[in-house]
Amino acid sequence: MTSLENIPVKYSDLISEIETGQVKIPQFQRKFVWDIKSSAKLLDSIIKGYPIGTFIYWRTNERLRAVRDIGNIRLPEPKDGEYVNFVLDGQQRLTSLFATLKGLVIADEEGKTTDYSEMYVDFNAAEDQEIIITDPSKLPNNTFMKVTDLMEGSLTQLAAFPPEYHKSIENYKKIIQSYTFSVINLKNAPIDVATEVFTRLNVGGKSLTLFEIMVAKTYDSKRKFDLSEKYDELKEELTASHYDTIPSATVLQVVSILLEKDCTRKQILKLEKEKFINIWDEATSCIKQSVDFFRSYGISVSRILPYNALVVPFSYYFHLNKKNPTGEIKKRLEDFFWRASLGFRYSSGVESKLAQDIEKIEVIQNGGLPKYEWAVNVTEEFIENNGWFSTSKAFIKAILCLYAIKKPKCFDSNLNVIMDNSWLKIASSKNYHHYFPKSWMQKNYKDWDYFYVNHILNITIVDDFLNKRRIRTKSPATYMKTFEKENEDLKATMRSHYIDIEKDGIWENDYEKFYHNRLKRVTKEINKFIISQDSTGPLEKYEDIEEIEPETLE
Incomplete structure (x- = not known):
């Protein structure tokens, strides 16, 4: 006592x-x-x-x-x-x-x-x-x-x-x-x-911090285990994969979930030192497998991952199964990812929800389809009402993930846009381009509320140089005519951004047409990843719009 x-x-x-x-x-x-x-x-x-x-x-x-x-x-x-x-x-x-x-x-x-x-x-x-x-x-x-x-x-x-x-x-x-x-x-x-x-x-x-306490608690000179140094080594490895923003707290949650299927602060502090050290290599291996999965899926940088906590259930999956998921299991993991990302799953009570969600991962691993106690809203209305562009919002990051997995191309060259954590840190980053520039919109669409101008539907991911030096405040019709002369594959390029250069009012600078067409297209694409269940209600059927075929993005 x-x-x-x-x-x-x-x-x-x-x-x-x-x-x-x-x-x-x-x-x-x-x-x-x-x-x-x-x-x-x-x-x-x-x-x-x-x-x-x-x-x-x-x-x-x-x-x-x-x-x-x-x-x-x-x-x-x-x-x-x-x-x-x-x-x-x-x-x-x-x-x-x-x-x-x-x-x-x-x-x-x-x-x-x-x-x-x-x-x-x-x-x-x-x-x-x-x-x-x-x-x-x-x-x-x-x-x-x-x-x-x-x-x-x-x-x-x-x-x-x-x-x-x-x-x-x-x-x-x-x-x-x-x-x-x-x-x-x-x-x-x-x-x-x-x-x-x-x-x-x-x-x-x-x-x-919890990490500072665990650094002190788990130190073992005989086994040469220093958590601070081990985390630095892991972070250095993740830097090469552009996933260096995964915080130490998430790593501790992974370790605790693997050991106890629980990751509250209280539980982490109760972890036995020997068990912690023994599981460390397995935990970090699972984290790296999760990162490889996200990257192969198209989410090439951690900065746009909707929640760092997503690393935990996916690490648990790789703890159960060392092979990359395929077939129905892969689809159900994708369903889980999008439900958690779009349903604000980890916006509060993260630790208790993670403990619940690893049970869902077990169901998926065993070939089943888990029941979800939270709804996920993928209607046009919801995306429109929650689309204010801010990189601190999980919902916005989820849409950015949607953009990223289509491998967006450079407007002028049709080469893949290079995404890097250091470029995607804040909403004002030059790699986030308002397709209809904000200053141009303020002059030409004065009746439109700024909310709809600074909307995720008006955001494209481009190279820093292109945004700073070539586009600036020009209208889409103006700068797109320049790129049309340079890039013979411009139509395919813009499809990688969920934009149809011929049907979205680009040459007429018609923002309303562009906005609503892209909204329908993005909403329809998200629906592909959600497996409908009675518990969350039927998913709304969307008005048909020309679909961006995956093969045109390769």
């Missing part, structure tokens, strides 16, 4: 615990940032008998990832099974004190070093003045001494000072050695409680 123990600790015991490796800084603590003047003020408070606050330790025999020693100096490692005191509060004070009394040289992240031995006791300072100083250049010789000499100097060194200062030397040394530090031990607490205490103590700082 978690308990608190308030204990006084003498100077010699505090220093001994640090030097023997019993006191450590957990990796989730921020770096040491106090400068030498702040450290001098701390020791000055001790010399004057002022309280300096309480140190709060988490006392445990757990071993955390890459813990830092006090002052970043190499200290002995405690033996297996021995308790360690991880500093939850007081790191800056504790490090300052240790660095000062031991005269450490500490380097910051930029390589700049500070020599904490350059701290001095001013024998002539009055009590209302600073007794501990960092610059003695203006003091007479033999009226000051280094703090390190005060605490560890030989009798010969101390006796070399004028006799009138011997009493002060003895008194200051005695004050530091007899100073009682206040320490609270948090005992028998699990790591999630300890990190919650840390977060509450550091209310002005950034709360620890």
Whole structure:
């Protein structure tokens, strides 16, 4: 049972615990940032008998990832099974004190070093003045001494000072050695409680993420397992596949789903370290298979994936079956993908829904068709009403996926448009082109609400150069005439964007005709991927419009 123990600790015991490796800084603590003047003020408070606050330790025999020693100096490692005191509060004070009394040289992240031995006791300072100083250049010789000499100097060194200062030397040394530090031990607490205490103590700082906690919890030096490094390796591999935006939280969800068929924060924190490490390679392999499936399907970058959480159920599928899905199973997985993407499935309550959805994956894997408890609306009206273009919306990303799987071609060359996460980050990216440019629409279609101008139906995915340099604010009829001269396959090119260059009013700059034709075409295409079920009601039948045949897009 978690308990608190308030204990006084003498100077010699505090220093001994640090030097023997019993006191450590957990990796989730921020770096040491106090400068030498702040450290001098701390020791000055001790010399004057002022309280300096309480140190709060988490006392445990757990071993955390890459813990830092006090002052970043190499200290002995405690033996297996021995308790360690991880500093939850007081790191800056504790490090300052240790660095000062031991005269450490500490380097910051930029390589700049500070020599904490350059701290001095001013024998002539009055009590209302600073007794501990960092610059003695203006003091007479033999009226000051280094703090390190005060605490560890030989009798010969101390006796070399004028006799009138011997009493002060003895008194200051005695004050530091007899100073009682206040320490609270948090005992028998699990790591999630300890990190919650840390977060509450550091209310002005950034709360620890679940990943940071699991990095600390799953570290194993014997097995050379460092979750932070493992995730970096995975991310580097995914970068080559343009799926580097998959967050660490999703990876943790995959691991937990494979182990426990549950991925709540509480469940992830309860995962046993050995099981976590044992399943890691399998989990990352399943993630990479999921990415390969999405890419082969046509979703070549993760930035347009409607939900990162989609990686979880698909990883679970590849955990059950290492082969790529074919036939009816593939169609049912596609059905699941589009239902989750268009039905706002993971917009809230993600963890509980993922636990439900892996049961659906099991049904699909066993050749069945799962029942879905949420409806998916694929009517023209719904697409029209929810089409405001914003790359933060899962529904919009789903439509972008629809565009992507048709392999959109460059207007001028009929070559595939290169899609990259760095280009598709925000809605204002030059790779998202309003086919009827916004500024042109404001001048020529003043009666149209801007909502329908900045609509996903007016968005095409193009190369950055084409958008910036060649199209700009020209009307479609104008810039399309230019591309018609350069690209003899322009009709096929535009079909890859769900646009019929001859029937959609392009040459007449007829936005209304373009908008409604593309709406019908996009809606009809989405319906192909949804397997109708009675539980969600019959799907609406759409007015016939010339279909974009897949073979024309190859």
